[in-house]
Structures are given as C-alpha cells and as structure tokens.
Amino acid sequence: MSWYAKTRFYHIADLTTWQLCPCPKTYEKVHPLYRPTAKQLSVLYPSVIDWIPFPSIREKLIRLHAGNPQIDRIFCDAVSAYVVEACMSDIVSGAAPSRVYLRVNDLLTAGGWDQVDECGSWAAALPVPKVNDLFTSPGCARAAFQYLSMDGGASRYKMDPAFFGKYPELYDASTPDILAQGIPLKPDIQPTLTYPQPLDISVYQIYRSFIGFTVSSISDRQNRVYVSTHSYPPAM
Numbered sequence: 001m002s003w004y005a006k007t008r009f010y011h012i013a014d015l016t017t018w019q020l021c022p023c024p025k026t027y028e029k030v031h032p033l034y035r036p037t038a039k040q041l042s043v044l045y046p047s048v049i050d051w052i053p054f055p056s057i058r059e060k061l062i063r064l065h066a067g068n069p070q071i072d073r074i075f076c077d078a079v080s081a082y083v084v085e086a087c088m089s090d091i092v093s094g095a096a097p098s099r100v101y102l103r104v105n106d107l108l109t110a111g112g113w114d115q116v117d118e119c120g121s122w123a124a125a126l127p128v129p130k131v132n133d134l135f136t137s138p139g140c141a142r143a144a145f146q147y148l149s150m151d152g153g154a155s156r157y158k159m160d161p162a163f164f165g166k167y168p169e170l171y172d173a174s175t176p177d178i179l180a181q182g183i184p185l186k187p188d189i190q191p192t193l194t195y196p197q198p199l200d201i202s203v204y205q206i207y208r209s210f211i212g213f214t215v216s217s218i219s220d221r222q223n224r225v226y227v228s229t230h231s232y233p234p235a236m
Contacts, residue, residue, distance in 0.1 A: 048075050060172060074167065081159055082159065091144055091148075093128065
C-alpha cells in the first residue's frame with residue numbers, strides 16, 4: 001500500500017487540485033500546513049516541494065535548491081524523516097518514561113501492510129517486550145503505528161533531527177517546534193522512499209495509483225458533504 005494512502009494524506013488531494021487548477025476556491029481548501037506561502041505564489045520552482053507540510057522547509061528549498069537536479073532525492077529524504085514523538089514506557093515494557101520519537105516510514109515498512117494476515121497471527125498489543133520488536137514484528141509495528149495515530153495526518157508529524165544533520169541549510173531557527181525531541185527509536189537500517197525512476201510500466205502504475213487515490217479522496221469528501229446537506233427527517 002502506498003505511503004500516502006496508509007498515512008491518510010488526504011490533504012494532498014486538495015493540494016493536487018490546487019496545483020492543477022490554482023484559484024481562490026481551491027486555495028482555500030488546501031490544509032493550512034500545505035497552503036502555499038507568499039513566496040510559493042510569486043516564484044517558479046519544482047512542484048514536488050509543495051508536498052512538504054512544513055512551510056519553513058518549503059521556502060528554504062525554493063531559495064536554496066529549486067535548481068538542484070537532486071531535488072527528488074532531498075524530497076524523499078524529507079518525507080522519510082517524518083516522526084511522531086512518544087513516551088517510551090507506553091510502547092516498550094519496563095522502559096523509563098522518556099521522550100522518544102519514531103519515523104513513520106520505519107513502522108510503515110515493518111508493518112507489512114501489503115500482506116494479508118487472515119489468521120490474525122500478527123495481532124499484537126503495546127507495550128512490546130523490546131524495542132527491536134517494533135521493527136521486526138509486523139503486528140508490533142502496526143500496533144505502534146495505530147497507537148501513535150500516525151494515520152492522523154501531517155499535523156502530528158515533526159522532523160527527525162538527522163534530516164537537518166544531512167541538510168543543515170534547511171533548518172530554520174525561528175521554527176524549532178518542528179524538530180523532534182528525545183531519543184530516536186529506529187531499526188538497524190532505516191529505509192527511505194525511492195525517488196522517481198525513468199518511466200516504465202511499474203512507474204506508470206504508481207502514478208496511476210496516485211491519480212486513483214486523489215480522485216477517490218475528492219469523491220468521498222463530496223459524498224459526505226452531500227449526505228450531510230441532504231439529511232432527511234426521521235420517519236413519523
């Protein structure tokens with residue numbers, strides 16, 4: 001399952017609509033975290049930058065990397081660095097109540113979401129016996145993902161400090177709240193999103209999947225609005 005579907009990045013559907021049809025109506029529907037800043041509205045830059053839900057990082061990318069041929073790699077590194085903070089004693093048995101943070105992508109990868117578990121053998125509950133279980137057991141990874149509400153959207157996310165260690169020029173000291181605090185919990189090898197490859201059938205299927213996700217998200221929301229505005233009185 002694609003990362004944008006599992007994390008319920010429905011806000012990207014509104015953002016994509018604005019990219020395709022920029023006007024006041026579509027702009028107002030874009031989530032505040034993704035809503036283009038004045039700089040974004042005044043200059044040309046790679047549109048993939050719009051997908052990052054941190055305005056300060058977007059503006060830094062536009063100013064410093066808009067012409068960088070490696071912009072897709074930087075974008076994938078940024079998305080891979082989204083984290084959620086937690087109390088360690090809530091997720092690991094016997095641990096101290098220390099502040100920790102986990103990458104969303106680590107738990108997505110460990111969760112085996114594309115695999116079917118008809119027998120429920122992956123079912124698990126928190127806290128887990130040891131930290132490593134979060135990244136080696138699909139059930140534990142899913143339990144942590146759901147407990148930490150990682151599917152609640154970008155408003156819950158912060159950035160892994162390691163990202164700014166790699167790209168220090170993208171850190172903005174005026175927005176320290178986007179930087180995760182605490183101890184990182186991570187697997188031995190951290191996966192990152194794969195940047196776009198030359199167009200072939202598999203890449204075509206990825207783009208087709210995203211188009212389907214966007215259209216479905218918009219249709220579902222429109223249906224909910226229709227139902228809420230066309231409610232019928234209870235039968236007498």
